[in-house]
Amino acid sequence: MIEQYIPIFLVIGVSVVFSMAVIASSKLFGPQRPDSEKLSTYESGMKPVGGVRERISIKYYLVAMLFIVFDIEVIFVYPWGVEFKKLLGEQGISALVPMIIFLVVLELGYLYVYKKGGLKWD
């Protein structure tokens, strides 16, 4: 039943209310005496370089794309994993075959990107 999910709603509600309350209370009760030094960008003590809207490198895109492919792999492996015992009882050891083929096919893609140097960070 949906009542099982009440704790999740509570966690979401508490996190939203808590984070908003913390920010709002520091805004409301804290003394505010801004000067130009306080308002300047803090970059770990260094002088800030460049703007925030700079274009990022294509290397990050490759990493994100690899992540999404193996994310999909995980969502297929998980239901197979929880059901594996029953499948093993029904089909014997051949229950392993489809998943091994799937994993090998995806590892081929990983090897391709690795050989092409897509994972090098230079």
Added chain:
Amino acid sequence: MNLIPIEYYLILSAFMFAVGVTGVLIRKNAIVVFMCIELMLNSGNLALVAFSSYMGSSAGQIFVFFVMTVAAAEAAVGLAIIIAIFRNKLTVNIDEINIFKW
């Protein structure tokens, strides 16, 4: 007990699909068009899951898996193409990308 009729989910999915189609038709930026395609795929997924759970069969949810996989593949390749076009033309506005016209 859950007394929401299935029509409510389907109408919500129809509205989301219409919003997605509108976005594809009116927006110029290719990435926003892309997001609107994701909206349409999500509305289709919502209808599939609604049918699956009102029928009491898991097959609809398996189709949602497949749609999500295709959406992920489409996102990876489509955004790579958009980035490649941006590198050449320095724009992602679809009304300025007319390299097939002469």
Added chain:
Amino acid sequence: MNIYDIVFYLFAAITLASAFVVVTARNIIYSAFSLLFTFFGIAGLYVLLGADFIAVVQLMVYVGGILVLILFGVMLTNKITSVQIKTGTLQVIPAILGTALMAGVLIKIFTGTNWHSQMAQYPTKTTAYALGHILLTDYVLIFELLGILLLIALIGAATIARKEEKAS
């Protein structure tokens, strides 16, 4: 008005409102972040429909994967000046008329059909078991084909993105 109605209207409102923001926002960053709330609202509706595993997968794949990829796309394609990140619209009136007609027809079909309009049974345990079983028995060929599709997508996207880096 029981808890199901409240949850349904809450998530439906989140989903539709943020979908409108995705389409209407002038700034792409706002569009991308309101797409997050759309995905989140859809995940809530999946939970309400008793598809708990699909809801988790929705959060993992769409919010954790595709949305991050879209944000990378935004950051890889904007100009240094922040003016360019705002984009325009074109042919608004005919598009809205056309889609309103389409939505009207769809809703007419949905309300006019006599559906089996009572939820079968809210599942008491996770749907991952049933999904794993059906995936590895009835739909095993499609499962393997999806593996090949992902392989092709990986190779294609890596090739397209890498070639451009060499050129620049």
